[in-house]
Amino acid sequence: MEINAIPEAFQTKLRLAVLSALLTGKKNFRDLKQITGATDGNLGAQLKKLEEAGYIEIDKAFVNKKPQTSCKITDFGRGQFREYVEMLECLLGQAENGQKS
């Protein structure tokens, strides 16, 4: 991954928080709202963006007779996350060696 091609997904607290939360497993709308502290409208909008970009999958169903929106990170999303971290690690690694500041 190139430094100049960082996916938009990683460019706001909220989307990054959502992805991070999903790394450890499925979460529903309610969970994500509580974890991130976002409002309904904003969370809905950002989830939609993440879905459109292929980072997450959104599944709607009725659970316990209540609507439940379940979100899950995709393999693509997980891969991008890993690549992003690896890129940063690499940059940091270069810095720790060749200190010519």
Added chain:
Amino acid sequence: MEINAIPEAFQTKLRLAVLSALLTGKKNFRDLKQITGATDGNLGAQLKKLEEAGYIEIDKAFVNKKPQTSCKITDFGRGQFREYVEMLECLLGQAENGQKS
């Protein structure tokens, strides 16, 4: 570092690109412009933000009889960068183990 407290510095390609470039050593305005592809105005604005936030130091001087703005990452900036990467690594690590997707 908390997922909900990610510094603004890491929330745009441009600022992240600048910080990354500075990790490996001092760079002047011209270098950074070339590396990032940003316009003068935009680069100037973002450098100012990074400076105000204490991530970088900007030094102005005349070199070869031409003005030269030299930018350098601070210890604080380097530390924040490391913390940020470590936080992401940690999240990713949790995910690789307890897969309950």
Added chain:
DNA sequence: ATAGAGAACTCTATAATATAGAGTATAGTA
């Protein structure tokens, strides 16, 4: 001394986008 060039801005307007919050749809329950 005057004009021009290069570097690095500053300033302002525009564009993009995150966010809040009101309103809406749906299914279930009383």
Added chain:
DNA sequence: TACTATACTCTATATTATAGAGTTCTCTAT
């Protein structure tokens, strides 16, 4: 039939990144 909970959608606002014109400063050439 009214009422509740969930999860939106839609719209307006606020924030912020970006572009680009104009400005300042120093030196060089005329």
